Amino acid sequence: MSFLYPAFLLGGLAIALPIVLHLLRRDVAPEVPFTAVRLLHKSPIERAHRRRLRELILLAARIAALLLLAAAFARPYVQGAAPPPVRVIAVDRSYSMGAPGVFDRALDLARSAITDAGPGEQVAVIAFDDRAEVVSAPGRGADARASLVGLRPGFGATRYPAVFQQAVDLAAGAPGRLVLVTDLQRAGWDVDSATALPSNWTLEIRDALGSGHAAQNVAVTAAGVDGDRIVAAIENGGPTPRTGRVRAIVDGKETAATDYTVGAGATAEVTIPWRAPASGALSIVVDDPDGLPGDNARFIALGSASRGTSLVITGSDGSAGSAGKPAAFYFSRAVATVDGGGVDVLPASRVASMSAEDLANRREVALLSTRGLERAARERLMAFVKAGGGLFMAAGPDLEVPIIVEMTGWQPPIVAHEQTGPLTLAATDLRHPVFQPFGALSANLGQARFDRAWRVTEDGWSVVARFSNGTPALLERTMERGRVVLFASDVDRRWNDLPLHPAFVPFVLETLRYVSGVRAMHDYVVAQAPAEAAHTPGVYRGTDGRPFAVNVDIRESALVTMTAADFERQIQRSSAGTVQAAVRQARQTEGHQSYWQYGLVLMIATLVAESVAGRA
Amino acid sequence: MPSAPSARELRFLDPAVIARLGTMELKARTVVEGFLSGLHQSPYRGFSVEFAEYRQYLPGDDLSTLDWKVFARSDRHYVKQFQEETNLECHLLIDVSASMAYRGASPMSKLEYGSVLAGSLAFLMNRQRDAAGLMAFDERIGVRLPASARRGHLHSLLIALERLEPGRRSDVPRPLQQLAEALVRRSLVVLISDLLDDPEPIIKGLRHLKSRGNDVIVFQLLDPHELTFPFDGSSRFKDVESADEVTAEPATVRTAYLQALEALTARYDRELRGADIDYRLLDTSKPLDFALLGYLAARARRK
Numbered sequence: 001m002s003f004l005y006p007a008f009l010l011g012g013l014a015i016a017l018p019i020v021l022h023l024l025r026r027d028v029a030p031e032v033p034f035t036a037v038r039l040l041h042k043s044p045i046e047r048a049h050r051r052r053l054r055e056l057i058l059l060a061a062r063i064a065a066l067l068l069l070a071a072a073f074a075r076p077y078v079q080g081a082a083p084p085p086v087r088v089i090a091v092d093r094s095y096s097m098g099a100p101g102v103f104d105r106a107l108d109l110a111r112s113a114i115t116d117a118g119p120g121e122q123v124a125v126i127a128f129d130d131r132a133e134v135v136s137a138p139g140r141g142a143d144a145r146a147s148l149v150g151l152r153p154g155f156g157a158t159r160y161p162a163v164f165q166q167a168v169d170l171a172a173g174a175p176g177r178l179v180l181v182t183d184l185q186r187a188g189w190d191v192d193s194a195t196a197l198p199s200n201w202t203l204e205i206r207d208a209l210g211s212g213h214a215a216q217n218v219a220v221t222a223a224g225v226d227g228d229r230i231v232a233a234i235e236n237g238g239p240t241p242r243t244g245r246v247r248a249i250v251d252g253k254e255t256a257a258t259d260y261t262v263g264a265g266a267t268a269e270v271t272i273p274w275r276a277p278a279s280g281a282l283s284i285v286v287d288d289p290d291g292l293p294g295d296n297a298r299f300i301a302l303g304s305a306s307r308g309t310s311l312v313i314t315g316s317d318g319s320a321g322s323a324g325k326p327a328a329f330y331f332s333r334a335v336a337t338v339d340g341g342g343v344d345v346l347p348a349s350r351v352a353s354m355s356a357e358d359l360a361n362r363r364e365v366a367l368l369s370t371r372g373l374e375r376a377a378r379e380r381l382m383a384f385v386k387a388g389g390g391l392f393m394a395a396g397p398d399l400e401v402p403i404i405v406e407m408t409g410w411q412p413p414i415v416a417h418e419q420t421g422p423l424t425l426a427a428t429d430l431r432h433p434v435f436q437p438f439g440a441l442s443a444n445l446g447q448a449r450f451d452r453a454w455r456v457t458e459d460g461w462s463v464v465a466r467f468s469n470g471t472p473a474l475l476e477r478t479m480e481r482g483r484v485v486l487f488a489s490d491v492d493r494r495w496n497d498l499p500l501h502p503a504f505v506p507f508v509l510e511t512l513r514y515v516s517g518v519r520a521m522h523d524y525v526v527a528q529a530p531a532e533a534a535h536t537p538g539v540y541r542g543t544d545g546r547p548f549a550v551n552v553d554i555r556e557s558a559l560v561t562m563t564a565a566d567f568e569r570q571i572q573r574s575s576a577g578t579v580q581a582a583v584r585q586a587r588q589t590e591g592h593q594s595y596w597q598y599g600l601v602l603m604i605a606t607l608v609a610e611s612v613a614g615r616a
Numbered sequence: 617m618p619s620a621p622s623a624r625e626l627r628f629l630d631p632a633v634i635a636r637l638g639t640m641e642l643k644a645r646t647v648v649e650g651f652l653s654g655l656h657q658s659p660y661r662g663f664s665v666e667f668a669e670y671r672q673y674l675p676g677d678d679l680s681t682l683d684w685k686v687f688a689r690s691d692r693h694y695v696k697q698f699q700e701e702t703n704l705e706c707h708l709l710i711d712v713s714a715s716m717a718y719r720g721a722s723p724m725s726k727l728e729y730g731s732v733l734a735g736s737l738a739f740l741m742n743r744q745r746d747a748a749g750l751m752a753f754d755e756r757i758g759v760r761l762p763a764s765a766r767r768g769h770l771h772s773l774l775i776a777l778e779r780l781e782p783g784r785r786s787d788v789p790r791p792l793q794q795l796a797e798a799l800v801r802r803s804l805v806v807l808i809s810d811l812l813d814d815p816e817p818i819i820k821g822l823r824h825l826k827s828r829g830n831d832v833i834v835f836q837l838l839d840p841h842e843l844t845f846p847f848d849g850s851s852r853f854k855d856v857e858s859a860d861e862v863t864a865e866p867a868t869v870r871t872a873y874l875q876a877l878e879a880l881t882a883r884y885d886r887e888l889r890g891a892d893i894d895y896r897l898l899d900t901s902k903p904l905d906f907a908l909l910g911y912l913a914a915r916a917r918r919k
Contacts, residue, residue, distance in 0.1 A: 029850045029863050035715040036812050036842055037855035039876040040862045040869060 004075035004590045011070035018062040022055065054613060061610035065603050072599035077590035083174035086124060086138050087117045088167040091151060092182035094129040095294025096556050097208065098153035099183075099217070106181045106208035107148050113179040113206065114141045121177075124170050129156025130527035130553070132166035155294050155526045155537055157553035158188030160570070161195040168198060173585025175200040183209045186562045187555045189570050196572040203571060205564040215559040217291030218242050221267065222554075223284040223298040228275040232284045232298065236262040237559045238291070248272050249283045250302075260286070279303035279547070281539030294537075295557040301523070301539045301547035309342040310335045310512065311362045313351055315369040315398045328368055330499035331394070331491045334508035335366070348398075351377035364390035364516035368491065369398030370407075378407040385482035390515030395454040396490040408479070415457040416488070423450040423467040425498075432464050433514045434474065437506065444503040452495040454488040461486070474511070485515050525553045670694040704746040704804060705763045707795060708734045710777075711809030713754040713786030714857045718810075720841025722900040729900040730808040730837050731777040733907050737806060738777075740908065742770040746804075750776055753791040754783030763803070785857045786813055792821030802829040806911065811836045815883055823891045833894040833911060836884060840901045842877070845870050 003009060034040075089110050097103045110125070117123045122138035125147045136147035160182075167178045178197065182188070184207055197203060215238060222233035236242045241264050247257040256274035276282055282300040312335065314327035328345055335343040346354070349372030359365075359380055367381070385391045393399060395416070405413040425445045427435040435442045445465075455471045465474035467488070475486045491508065493499045498507075526535050529550040533540050541547050590596075673682060673693035681695040710730050719725035724732070738748040742765065749763030750773050759776050761769070788809055795805065805825055811818060811834070826832050841847075847866035854861045881897050888895040896910045 029852045032847060032851040032853050033718070033856050034841075034853040035718045035810065035839075035856055036873070036877065037853050037858075037860050037862055038812065039873055039880065040853055040864060 001076055002079055002586065003071075004077060004586055006074055008073035008075075009070055011073060012067050014070070015063045015066045018059055018066070022059045057613050058610055061606050061613065065606045065610065068599045068603035068606060072596040072603065075590050076595045076599070077586065077593050078595075079586075079589065083172060083585075084120050084122055085118075086122045086171040086174050086176040087113070087179065088124045088126060088138075088170055088176055089113045089144065089179045090126040090128055090132070090163045090167060090181065091148070092129070092158060092180075092208065093127045093151060093154050093156070094158040094185070094188075094556055095153055095155050095552055096158065096183055096185055096292055096559070098293050099291065100289075102183060102208055103151075103153050105210060106183075107151065109181045109206040109208060110148055110179075111145060113181070113204070114144050117141050124167075126163060126166055126170070127151055128159075128163045128166070129154055130159040130162070131156065132162040134166065134170060138170060153294070155535060155552050157525075157527065157556035158182070158185045159527075160188045164195045164197055164571070168201070169584060171201075172588055173582050177202045177204060179204045179206060181206045181208055183207070184561045184564065184567055185556070185558070186560045187558050195570065199573055203568060205567055207564065209561065215239070217295070217557060217559055218244065218262070218286055218288040219292065219295035219554065219557040220246070220284050220286055220298040221295070221557065223282075223300055225276045225282070225300060225302070228273070230256070230272040230274055230276060230282075230284065232270045232272065233267055234260050234262050234270055234286060235267040235554075235557060236264060237557060239264050244286055244288070246270050246272065247285050248274060248276075249285055250277060250280050276300075276302055281547070281549075283539075292557060294552050295554065297537065299537055299539050299549040299551055301549040303547060309344055309362060310364055310366060310516075311359070312343060312345045312366045313348050313369060313373070314345055315347065315371050328366075328492055330493055330504070331366065331368065331508060334499075334505045335512060337505060337509065348373040348377070351381070354380070356380055356383070359384050360387065360389070362389070364392060364512055366392040366394070366512070367399070368394050368396060370400045370403040371398050373403065373407075378403070382407060382479075385484060386480040388481040390482060390512075391479075391484045392487070392512060392515045393484065394487040394489070394491040396492065396494060408484075410460060410477075412457075412459045414486075415459070416454040419453055419455040419469075419471065421449065421451045421453065421496075423453060423469060423471075424448065425450065425465055425467060425473050427465045428463055434464060434507075434510045437510055438503070442503075444501065445498075445507060448496055448498040448501050448503070450489050450496040450498070452489065456486065456488050476514075483515055485511060487511070524548060524550045526550055527553065670696060704741070704744075705749070705799075705801060706737070706741050706746055706804040706806065707749045707751060707763060707799075708737060708773075709751045709753065709791055709795065709805060709807045709809075710734050710780070711754070711786050711788065711807075711811075712752045712758060712780050712783045714782050714784055715786060715810055715812055716837070717782035718839055718842070718856060719900075720839040721846075722839050724900060725782075726810055726837040726839060726900055727780060727782055729898070729904075730835070731780055733835060733837075733898075733904055734806070734808055735774050735777045736904060736908060737911055738770055738773050740911070741765075742767065748773060751791050751795065752776070752780055753787070755785045755787040755790070756783075757791050757794065758783065786810075788813060789817040789821040792818075792825055796821070796825045796828055796830075799828065799830060802831075804831045804833070806833045806835065808835045808837065810838055810842075811884060812842075812880075815880060815887075819884070819887050819891075822888060822893055826891050826893055831894075832888075834884070834888055834896065835907055835910070836881065836895070836897045837900055838897065840899060843899060845873050 091106055091110050093103070097106060114123055123136070123141045123144040124134065124138040125136035125144045126132050127135050135151065136144045163180065164178070167176065178201060180203065182205070184205070217237040219235045219237065220232055221235045224231050230248055232246055234246060241261065243259065243261045245257055246260050247254050249255065256272045258270060258272045260268055260270045262268035272284075280302045282302050283297045284300070285297045288296050312328050312332050326345075327347075332343050332345045348369045351359075352374040354377075362384070365381060365384065381391065393404070401414060401416050408414070425448060427438075427442045427445065430436065430438075430442060438445075450467065453467060453471070453473070456475060458472055458475070461472065461475040461477050463472040463475055464485075465472075467473045471488070473488050475488070477484050489495050489498070491499065498504050524530070524533065526533075526537060529535065530540070530542060530548070532542070533548075533550045537551050539547055539549050670683065670686065671694065673695050677695050683694050683696050686692070686694045710727075712727060716727040716730065717725050719728075722729070734750065738750070741748040745765050747763040747765040748770070750759060750761040751757060752759035759780065761773055761776060786809065788807070788811065792807070807822070822832055822834065845866065850863065850865050852861055852863045885895050885897070894910060894913070896907060898907055
């Protein structure tokens with residue numbers, strides 16, 4: 001019998017409690033010398049020895065219950081016989097393996113590794129790129145061999161650490177041999193990444209490229225629409241210059257093309273003079289029969305980038321901000337510094353005239369005033385947020401709490417009252433995305449002086465920053481798929497001097513970036529693509545109807561390889577890995593056996609028995 | 617039948633008073649004389665026919681023994697005393713087991729009370745020229761003095777009573793059996809014990825004694841605590857003679873206990889009286905006159 005968490009057995013020391021109580025209680029009744037005790041036996045009373053027996057039973061039951069509880073928490077398990085050794089064949093199926101002939105050679109190597117398996121050795125097959133997938137669980141070699149039939153190179157990038165973890169997990173604590181069939185791409189290791197292999201494992205590397213393989217590859221590493229032209233970056237990973245034709249394809253039809261020339265080991269920027277349509281799936285494609293097919297195309301979701309402008313809702317027409325400047329002057333200037341993004345400043349009274357589509361395409365909305373905000377505009381704003389939009393609100397003379405209460409319908413409703421300063425600002429959680437970029441410089445925010453602010457009740461909110469008197473300064477909450485951030489003071493220099501401080505612009509940018517982060521992504525690599533993208537490059541439409549593009553990770557296009565010796569240097573061989581494997585095995589065994597459940601049931605039964613004995 | 621002493625004389629019989637007296641002889645004398653002074657009629661007389669001496673008349677003396685001639689000559693009251701022959705042999709059996717050392721609310725333990733009672737009886741017997749013997753026992757027979765009417769013997773008997781120490785478990789039938797085998801002539805046997813053991817063998821032993829022609833008087837001594845069970849609060853009642861122990865809430869067991877005690881004493885009373893054995897239940901907080909009256913009644917019956 002072993003225990004997964006033996007430290008919990010120390011909880012068994014709690015049995016001292018009932019023992020002490022038992023010893024303390026046993027002499028509560030004072031001793032009275034008497035002569036006619038024989039006559040007392042004829043009374044309906046409890047005899048001392050019977051009572052002692054009952055107390056001992058109660059004590060035993062209580063001790064047993066505590067021990068069972070401690071044992072249940074310690075998660076007992078019975079270690080079975082030593083499992084047989086496992087041979088794990090890990091086949092690299094990243095898109096770099098798609099070079100002509102490479103994957104076939106990899107499959108041959110994998111089959112030969114299966115053939116080399118010794119008697120009694122179980123064989124498993126893993127296919128990996130940026131994730132490791134078990135295609136054949138530990139078992140017979142024939143099953144493993146059959147599982148190789150359907151393997152094809154995918155569009156993922158090589159990531160080696162995932163393979164080691166999966167292989168060790170598969171062996172479930174048994175000693176093993178990992179046969180890695182790969183092209184040994186250096187890009188498979190991150191700069192500072194390393195992994196561990198238990199000391200009772202051996203590693204065998206089989207190079208799928210072979211000695212005579214010549215690296216040739218042309219890849220489209222970047223592409224974008226710039227007004228009436230398309231700009232693409234073509235990279236030549238081969239040792240000789242390459243020329244060819246780059247084509248623009250919209251919704252499956254070639255619409256434009258141009259020639260390119262790129263030197264050996266160089267990258268060329270190619271311009272296709274053609275105005276792309278407002279929407280659709282655009283792909284920039286090169287022909288590269290000798291290279292990797294996975295990186296010959298780059299996809300762009302047309303129309304997704306149009307949501308680049310922010311909408312700032314201010315007071316009514318003609319209203320002025322502080323110091324005679326236009327309304328939201330400081331805030332809109334800060335927002336305008338967002339890379340590639342514009343800002344529209346709109347009076348609240350004119351929001352209702354915006355089309356729903358126009359609002360839906362905004363990166364985020366900053367609500368600085370509710371004066372003149374019509375009901376239709378409020379409803380549109382809320383629909384925008386619920387659909388995944390970001391809403392930033394800043395307190396000020398033009399933001400009315402009753403309107404916000406009515407507009408949001410939050411339960412509990414927002415409760416805010418004005419308070420006067422002087423106050424300063426301090427981040428509550430420096431790891432929060434708004435303050436993380438500031439680092440130690442977040443203290444600079446404390447230099448701003450706040451003369452007025454809202455005192456907001458925290459119910460329903462998460463507080464990100466507070467004023468010096470402890471009241472919330474920056475609060476956030478979610479609203480269905482969207483996010484709302486509330487700044488409890490003005491952002492237009494009417495209630496504070498924050499806009500005059502250097503920290504103001506980065507504070508606004510990071511806050512808006514966080515607010516709009518929910519819907520900012522419109523371009524993914526295969527490994528991080530949403531589920532509907534099926535790990536294949538292309539243009540897809542998300543659940544919100546918004547198109548997004550999925551492309552391969554261009555790091556995989558770099559055909560720089562490493563030697564087996566260099567590869568092995570990335571592997572840490574320590575007993576810690578063995579211990580971790582043993583712990584995992586113990587967890588799995590314990591999970592299957594689940595003796596702790598029986599322990600708890602026994603404990604409950606013991607407590608019931610104790611209760612019955614106590615009442616007897 | 618002699619009448620009970622008045623309240624004034626009772627103070628000499630009060631256990632609280634007697635307990636403060638010094639020697640057993642003094643205690644016995646005080647009890648007896650206090651007791652006798654309260655009697656309107658002397659309960660005893662000499663039975664011998666040979667004149668021995670004159671003695672000044674004491675209240676309670678039988679007027680038939682008053683020598684009127686001496687009174688005519690000296691104007692003083694003298695009674696004639698005769699050289700008596702011992703016509704009664706009395707054996708005092710006193711239980712000295714551990715339970716007899718129990719003292720609850722009474723000023724004297726049951727053993728002290730029983731010792732004074734035995735001493736008083738011996739004193740009284742000696743004045744009547746009856747022979748008195750003593751047997752003290754627990755589970756074994758400890759002190760054993762043969763019956764004798766000599767005055768020096770009375771002194772020895774009183775000293776023996778004074779030196780009695782509580783022993784271990786009681787075994788009443790054993791001395792009864794031994795005494796029954798040892799007695800060669802009809803005697804008066806006085807058993808002083810709390811009789812808290814199994815009544816069956818005790819009654820059997822007493823009947824055996826009685827069946828051999830002896831007169832038997834049984835004094836069962838019980839402390840007020842044993843009679844009323846006045847305890848409060850949950851307690852562990854530990855038997856003073858054994859390891860037996862009972863934890864109980866007195867309020868809940870009192871009635872059952874008193875019923876059991878009542879059943880025990882009623883059984884003694886019923887079965888001993890049925891065997892013509894005099895049985896007296898004595899409260900050790902009460903005066904001793906009741907016990908002495910019992911003895912005299914038995915003595916009178918024998919005559």
